Amino acid sequence: MDFNLRPYQEEVVQAALRGENSIIWLPTGGGKTRAAVYVTHNHLETTANAKVAVLVNKVHLVDQHFAKEFKPYLESRYKITAISGDSNEKDLFGHLVKASDLVICTAQILENALISTEEEKHVELTDFTLLVIDECHHTQKESVYNKIMGRYVEKKLRKEGNLPQILGLTASPGTGGNRKLDKAVEHVLQICANLDSVIVSTKNFTPVLQKVVPRPKKHYDIVERRALDPFGDHLKSMMSMIHEFMPSTVSRSLREMGTQEYEADVQQISSLSQKS
Structure with a gap:
């Protein structure tokens, strides 16, 4: 065989x-x-x-x-x-x-x-x-x-x-x-x-x-920033509304919206709120 x-x-x-x-x-x-x-x-x-x-x-x-x-x-x-x-x-x-x-x-x-x-x-x-x-x-x-x-x-x-x-x-x-x-x-x-x-x-x-089994190759395409981003703008507007309900000390501690640092800050706040 x-x-x-x-x-x-x-x-x-x-x-x-x-x-x-x-x-x-x-x-x-x-x-x-x-x-x-x-x-x-x-x-x-x-x-x-x-x-x-x-x-x-x-x-x-x-x-x-x-x-x-x-x-x-x-x-x-x-x-x-x-x-x-x-x-x-x-x-x-x-x-x-x-x-x-x-x-x-x-x-x-x-x-x-x-x-x-x-x-x-x-x-x-x-x-x-x-x-x-x-x-x-x-x-x-x-x-x-x-x-x-x-x-x-x-x-x-x-x-x-x-x-x-x-x-x-x-x-x-x-x-x-x-x-x-x-x-x-x-x-x-x-x-x-x-x-x-x-x-x-x-x-x-x-x-x-x-x-x-060839090793995968990474290929990057660099794109320009969009002139208009209506969905992103609407999402940021919603997040700003949420910020208004937060204590001012917490809201001011958040880094730039839309960045990985901002996401990390939100996750940390979420984790702390679950423990409290």
Whole structure:
């Protein structure tokens, strides 16, 4: 079966093919999901009693991944089941997992099944041999992904065997909103720790990746100030009327109307009023 992987995709799947926990980091349009399909196929081919779960964080991605990625390459040889919150089959999740080689579902469905006491719904993490986690940078704080991986890490620390291999997919691990480099690095390392995985990106085929996913270029068009701005004038008139109802000390503290500084001042006043 020809997956038509590009050189950089072949490079980033190597750790997963060795059975190691890894996070594939490729930009949007770089083919992360296709790489995951390739890893999944190899896993099903080479692992005894293999069972794979592909987890997504949005309902529409269940059918998208099933129809456009996994079904075309794997359905002829393997039983694939797609389950989302819109599906009545979620209450039979445990039964469907037993009957399938690959399940594609929202993370919440797996989380519900892990804590369920109903026999037809309940599953254990050890029922799977590979977990593919889409948009895995969401594995932080109180997210469903992090709850699932929290159970995984706890079992690993207790040295419970037969835990599944982890394969994360992300276009960017993000910075966690941090502007300082050390804090941004700390955020990325925390994501790796939460997923018990290492990040893998292309080192040898960056030029090929840049041709496939070219970096966006910014273009600026400078426009002249409009001679007439009736809407803007009307808006400023309304704001001036509002200012008349403000205490004079507050109104005088506001900077020039229509600027970012003015917006910041208004937001600060709004925040203070909510606290009082």
